[in-house]
Amino acid sequence: MPTDLRFGLDRRVTLSDPLHLESGARLARVEVGYETYGTLDPDGGNAILICHALTGNQHVAGADPRTGRPGWWERMVGPGKPIDPARHFIVAANVLGGCSGSSGPASVDPATGRPYGMTFPVITVRDMVRAQAALLDHLGIATLAAVVGGSMGGMQALDWAVAYPQRVRAVVAIATAARHSAQNIAYHEVGRQAIMADPNWRGGDYQIDAPPVAGLAVARMAAHITYLSEAGLTAKFGRRLQDRDAVSFGFDADFQVESYLRHQGLSFVERFDANSYLYITRATDYFDLAAPHDGRLAAAFAHTATRFAVVAFDSDWLYPTAEARRIVRALNAANARVSFVELASPHGHDAFLLDSPDLNRVVDGFLRAGE
Numbered sequence: 567m568p569t570d571l572r573f574g575l576d577r578r579v580t581l582s583d584p585l586h587l588e589s590g591a592r593l594a595r596v597e598v599g600y601e602t603y604g605t606l607d608p609d610g611g612n613a614i615l616i617c618h619a620l621t622g623n624q625h626v627a628g629a630d631p632r633t634g635r636p637g638w639w640e641r642m643v644g645p646g647k648p649i650d651p652a653r654h655f656i657v658a659a660n661v662l663g664g665c666s667g668s669s670g671p672a673s674v675d676p677a678t679g680r681p682y683g684m685t686f687p688v689i690t691v692r693d694m695v696r697a698q699a700a701l702l703d704h705l706g707i708a709t710l711a712a713v714v715g716g717s718m719g720g721m722q723a724l725d726w727a728v729a730y731p732q733r734v735r736a737v738v739a740i741a742t743a744a745r746h747s748a749q750n751i752a753y754h755e756v757g758r759q760a761i762m763a764d765p766n767w768r769g770g771d772y773q774i775d776a777p778p779v780a781g782l783a784v785a786r787m788a789a790h791i792t793y794l795s796e797a798g799l800t801a802k803f804g805r806r807l808q809d810r811d812a813v814s815f816g817f818d819a820d821f822q823v824e825s826y827l828r829h830q831g832l833s834f835v836e837r838f839d840a841n842s843y844l845y846i847t848r849a850t851d852y853f854d855l856a857a858p859h860d861g862r863l864a865a866a867f868a869h870t871a872t873r874f875a876v877v878a879f880d881s882d883w884l885y886p887t888a889e890a891r892r893i894v895r896a897l898n899a900a901n902a903r904v905s906f907v908e909l910a911s912p913h914g915h916d917a918f919l920l921d922s923p924d925l926n927r928v929v930d931g932f933l934r935a936g937e
Contacts, residue, residue: 577601578667581700585662591687595676598701599660599667600624603643604651606707613707614649614933615698616658617715617722619919620789620846621838623666624658632666633837641921648930649714653937657705661722662697663689663845671770671841684770689845691718691853695725699733709733712933716740716918717885718846721853724893727872728855736936738929740877741918743889744863744896745854750884753792754847757785761840770841782840783831790830795881795914799823856896863896870897874904875932877918877925884915905932 581596601624606613616626616639623630627637627644643649649656660668663686671686702710713734715723720742727737746754764781766772803823807813810820819825859865874897878890887908897904909924911917918925 579701579704581697581704583700585693585697585700587687587693588690589688593669593687596662596669596697596700597667597673598662598669598697599664600701601626601658602705603627603656603658604654606655606705610707610709611711612653613655613657613702613710615702615710615713615726616643616649616656617698617713617719617726618658618661619715619717619719620850621786621834621843622719623664624660625666626656626658638919641919642926642929648926648933654711654933655707657702657707659698659701661694661718661846663694663842663849665839665842668697670839671845672839683841684844686841686845689849691721691725691849692729694849695722695729698722698726699730702733710735711936712736712738714738714740714929715742717742717915718850720885721850724855725853727870727874728866731870731872734872736873736875736932738875738877738932739890739893740925741879741882741885741915742893743885744856744866744893746851747889750792751851753788754851756788758844758847760784760788761844764840767840770844772840777835778840779832779835782835782838782843783828785843786834786838787827787831790827792884793914793916795883795912797881798912798914801912802826863892864899867897867900867902870900870902872902873932873936874902875928876904876906877928878906878908879911879913879915879917880908881911881913882915882917 578597578599585593585596622638625637626639660666662668663670665672671682675682713723713726720739723737723739726734761778761781764778766776767778772778806822808819808822808825813820819828855866856863876890876894878887894904894906907928913920
């Protein structure tokens with residue numbers, strides 16, 4: 567059982583057993599990239615798993631060893647913060663299918679000695695959760711004090727309570743849903759088609775030094791729009807021009823919002839794998855907790871003993887408050903212990919990643935209530 571883990575230490579483990587996937591496929595060799603923060607109590611009761619969103623990774627706090635940038639959730643994780651390594655043993659894992667240390671399409675297929683590419687089996691959120699469970703087995707963690715996640719991370723957190731109800735005492739699900747809507751699937755399909763239309767994609771067998779950066783950048787630009795809100799975009803950019811006094815009557819980035827989106831796309835391709843984007847977006851499209859229960863979401867949570875905190879933001883149109891209320895109604899029908907709050911923010915879906923004192927107070931209060 568690990569007891570002396572440095573803050574933000576980047577780790578990787580090869581799972582001891584093959585991973586059987588929902589598709590029926592089997593991955594004989596699975597690696598999981600992860601980080602840990604804090605010290606595990608002797609009874610193992612202070613472990614918290616943080617699940618990342620679509621393009622996140624395991625580097626939630628401290629400096630990302632690959633980019634040198636701060637961790638993506640330093641507003642929530644760190645000394646004196648709601649998820650505190652002085653109180654909690656924090657585990658964060660790169661999802662299966664990712665490109666930050668976990669097995670994915672860029673990994674080498676042991677059967678061929680070449681990168682999987684599009685021969686990597688299609689994965690689901692449940693497959694991601696199973697890989698995380700195997701990681702916790704490796705770490706000697708039988709029960710989690712909480713699973714916390716936003717967006718796709720919230721999907722994983724909810725699925726933990728369904729797949730492993732005896733291992734999870736609490737779930738914090740933020741800006742998320744119990745299924746992907748048709749609109750969300752549509753946006754993801756636009757992004758995937760942009761990647762696959764890039765001539766450098768080559769059926770997923772692209773060269774390391776010539777990836778489909780144009781397609782991936784467009785995919786990121788389209789997705790990034792869904793993470794924002796109209797009010798936020800108007801306040802930040804409006805119709806202001808970028809480094810000019812008049813429009814160019816051309817197709818350069820005349821407007822600040824155009825320049826911003828192009829920057830988001832170009833910076834994204836420096837850190838993310840195009841095929842991983844295809845696989846992870848597909849996994850979220852397939853996510854539907856109620857589907858195995860004849861469409862009855864309450865049945866998915868039947869007899870759960872887990873406590874839940876469900877958080878929505880009023881400007882989030884990617885996973886709107888109505889989706890959070892659907893989860894809460896199902897948990898109430900299952901007689902689960904659930905708290906719900908809708909927070910005000912102008913920042914849209916990305917609000918959970920940005921400075922939000924109200925969110926910090928909600929998460930801190932909920933976790934302390936279970937300690």
